[in-house]
Amino acid sequence: MSPRWSLSSLSYRVLGLATVIFLLSPLVIVVWLSFGSSPYMAKPSLDFSLRWYEEIFTASRWTGPFQHSLIIAAGSSVLSLLLATPAALGLAKAQGRRAVGLNFGVMVPFFMPGLILAVGLLMFASRIGLSGTFPGIMIAHSLWGTPIAYLAIRAVYAGTDTAAEEAARVLGAGPLRTFFLVTLPSILPGVAAGALFAFVISFNEFMMSLFLTAPRTVTLPVVIWTSLRYEVSPAVAAIASVFIGISVIAVIIGLRLVGTRGLLQLTAADAVKK
Amino acid sequence: MKDASAESMKDRVAPPGGGATTPDLEVQGLCKHFGSVVAVDSIDFTVDSGEFVSILGPSGCGKTTTLRMVAGLEEVTAGRIFIRGRDVTHLPPEKRNTAMVFQSYALFPHMNVHDNVAFGLKMRGVAKAEIDDRVAMAMRRVRLEGYEKRKPSQLSGGQRQRVAVARAIIVEPAILLLDEALTNLDRRLRQQLQLELKELQVELGITSLFVTHDQEEALTMSDRIIVMDEGLIAQNAEPSEVYDRPASAFVAGFIGESNRLDGSVVAAGDEACTIRTDAGLDLVGVHAGHVGHVAHVGRQCAVMVRPRAITLHAERPAKDNVIEGVVKLWAYKGESYEYVVTLPGGGDLLVSLPRREAVFERGDRVFAAFDARDVIVVERG
Numbered sequence: 001m002s003p004r005w006s007l008s009s010l011s012y013r014v015l016g017l018a019t020v021i022f023l024l025s026p027l028v029i030v031v032w033l034s035f036g037s038s039p040y041m042a043k044p045s046l047d048f049s050l051r052w053y054e055e056i057f058t059a060s061r062w063t064g065p066f067q068h069s070l071i072i073a074a075g076s077s078v079l080s081l082l083l084a085t086p087a088a089l090g091l092a093k094a095q096g097r098r099a100v101g102l103n104f105g106v107m108v109p110f111f112m113p114g115l116i117l118a119v120g121l122l123m124f125a126s127r128i129g130l131s132g133t134f135p136g137i138m139i140a141h142s143l144w145g146t147p148i149a150y151l152a153i154r155a156v157y158a159g160t161d162t163a164a165e166e167a168a169r170v171l172g173a174g175p176l177r178t179f180f181l182v183t184l185p186s187i188l189p190g191v192a193a194g195a196l197f198a199f200v201i202s203f204n205e206f207m208m209s210l211f212l213t214a215p216r217t218v219t220l221p222v223v224i225w226t227s228l229r230y231e232v233s234p235a236v237a238a239i240a241s242v243f244i245g246i247s248v249i250a251v252i253i254g255l256r257l258v259g260t261r262g263l264l265q266l267t268a269a270d271a272v273k274k
Numbered sequence: 275m276k277d278a279s280a281e282s283m284k285d286r287v288a289p290p291g292g293g294a295t296t297p298d299l300e301v302q303g304l305c306k307h308f309g310s311v312v313a314v315d316s317i318d319f320t321v322d323s324g325e326f327v328s329i330l331g332p333s334g335c336g337k338t339t340t341l342r343m344v345a346g347l348e349e350v351t352a353g354r355i356f357i358r359g360r361d362v363t364h365l366p367p368e369k370r371n372t373a374m375v376f377q378s379y380a381l382f383p384h385m386n387v388h389d390n391v392a393f394g395l396k397m398r399g400v401a402k403a404e405i406d407d408r409v410a411m412a413m414r415r416v417r418l419e420g421y422e423k424r425k426p427s428q429l430s431g432g433q434r435q436r437v438a439v440a441r442a443i444i445v446e447p448a449i450l451l452l453d454e455a456l457t458n459l460d461r462r463l464r465q466q467l468q469l470e471l472k473e474l475q476v477e478l479g480i481t482s483l484f485v486t487h488d489q490e491e492a493l494t495m496s497d498r499i500i501v502m503d504e505g506l507i508a509q510n511a512e513p514s515e516v517y518d519r520p521a522s523a524f525v526a527g528f529i530g531e532s533n534r535l536d537g538s539v540v541a542a543g544d545e546a547c548t549i550r551t552d553a554g555l556d557l558v559g560v561h562a563g564h565v566g567h568v569a570h571v572g573r574q575c576a577v578m579v580r581p582r583a584i585t586l587h588a589e590r591p592a593k594d595n596v597i598e599g600v601v602k603l604w605a606y607k608g609e610s611y612e613y614v615v616t617l618p619g620g621g622d623l624l625v626s627l628p629r630r631e632a633v634f635e636r637g638d639r640v641f642a643a644f645d646a647r648d649v650i651v652v653e654r655g
Contacts, residue, residue, distance in 0.1 A: 163380035169367040172397035185384040
């Protein structure tokens with residue numbers, strides 16, 4: 001038997017812990033600052049207060065954009081599902097070069113820089129009168145929401161027995177009833193996870209929102225950015241903490257639904273296919 | 275069996291203008307191409323009312339594709355499919371009145387057993403009270419009473435397959451399709467379910483088309499076996515016929531063990547024919563039945579002999595065919611002994627003796643003997 005704390009395993013643990021601390025410390029400091037009472041973003045102190053949380057949930061300069069962000073995230077999440085679900089089901093059965101191409105087509109916006117998409121979308125959206133509107137920014141965000149929802153749904157669909165759909169057809173259910181009675185219930189965890197991921201991506205998105213929102217649709221990240229140019233208020237830290245909280249919860253729930261292994265397997269399988 | 279089938283047929287639709295002679299399933303010139311690959315190459319067959327027909331063949335022979343075309347899960351490239359006289363070739367699966375049992379069970383995981391079994395009736399708009407009655411009856415038929423509220427994940431493999439069977443028979447399909455339905459189960463359970471399924475099929479008189487790669491399963495369960503090879507039907511006959519008089523070397527090799535000796539016909543009379551093997555042995559076979567067309571002089575052919583048809587002797591016996599050889603090895607197989615005898619001019623003969631009548635050891639000179647009627651003469655291939 002090797003000793004439980006061998007030198008190499010110990011050094012790995014230390015290294016791993018250091019990495020986690022390095023990655024998480026900015027988040028910890030932001031959350032810490034949000035609970036301070038000082039009106040400036042000074043170094044963290046030990047006096048505890050909820051005044052900044054009170055402000056962000058009551059002052060209209062924050063609550064308006066907060067509502068916009070929620071509306072946009074919800075809308076873009078729904079839109080992403082409407083696009084991703086048929087794509088995931090259709091491409092799961094497709095084979096050959098064309099399927100690889102289509103798969104690539106769904107995934108590629110996810111890897112495009114937000115700035116590039118934003119510039120393109122701005123020109124496109126102003127042409128058709130969508131610039132500064134809710135639908136415009138929802139469509140923009142679904143460019144990122146769709147690929148992530150697509151991945152989640154495909155991961156779950158890959159683990160289901162598609163013969164069940166065939167069994168339903170043979171037993172007398174048409175394509176629509178088969179989808180709603182058999183397919184949809186079995187991919188529901190993936191759909192839910194996809195909805196969550198798409199929601200969080202939209203909620204956090206900054207670059208496209210900066211270009212595509214107007215004052216009546218402006219989102220929280222954009223308001224934070226504009227406010228930071230004039231003052232550095234700990235209210236921003238409070239908002240940031242809310243963002244961190246929502247993102248962490250969504251990712252935990254989402255991964256529970258899809259299963260980390262399922263998602264990893266799927267991305268690995270896709271990589272091999274390409 | 276006939277009475278039971280007549281009773282269960284009382285609410286079935288009579289085939290249009292057909293009467294009793296219309297088969298429940300008729301397939302004409304059925305073809306399926308996947309790109310340049312020919313999976314099914316223009317096959318014809320029928321399944322009569324109440325009949326249990328197996329399609330047997332190795333993987334890739336086109337048997338599952340054929341079944342899926344009958345179900346409507348695969349489009350046909352050419353040919354026509356009739357179910358009870360109605361042309362269903364281009365109908366979607368839900369309009370064909372079939373039911374299918376899948377190798378993977380294919381139960382609906384989010385529904386409990388009751389809802390799984392009730393699914394087909396719900397799709398047909400049957401009233402709830404009647405659904406409950408018929409589900410209860412179907413559950414009794416497959417001996418799963420009391421499991422209605424369970425989810426499929428809470429059942430064993432055998433129980434899941436019973437649910438799948440109940441879900442299929444409850445809709446009283448024109449034809450029940452079974453795709454390797456028992457393959458995923460372990461050996462003992464499979465044998466038990468074979469008998470249960472066969473009993474149920476006979477009792478209800480359900481016309482069935484069963485796809486399997488397991489020759490033993492096909493022999494046990496079928497009224498008729500369709501042997502497929504490379505998209506074609508190699509033989510379509512009763513199990514005993516397929517076993518005793520295989521139509522080709524492929525069928526003989528696929529169903530049961532047999533020794534194969536290639537040769538050509540050197541004499542063909544009315545009663546018997548003589549085949550000279552490539553190694554120079556002369557064998558006498560019966561010139562009969564559908565193998566007759568093989569047996570004209572000069573024709574190349576293959577001779578198949580079952581291991582159980584051969585006996586071994588220390589002295590030359592008075593039999594139709596006697597080949598002298600040397601025992602290469604032997605093995606104890608429980609109910610039988612197996613010998614491998616090396617033949618003059620090369621090649622081995624597998625011999626199965628019911629018990630160790632005569633003790634031969636490695637290197638012993640023996641005479642392998644078999645009757646002319648046990649010689650199966652088939653075309654090479």
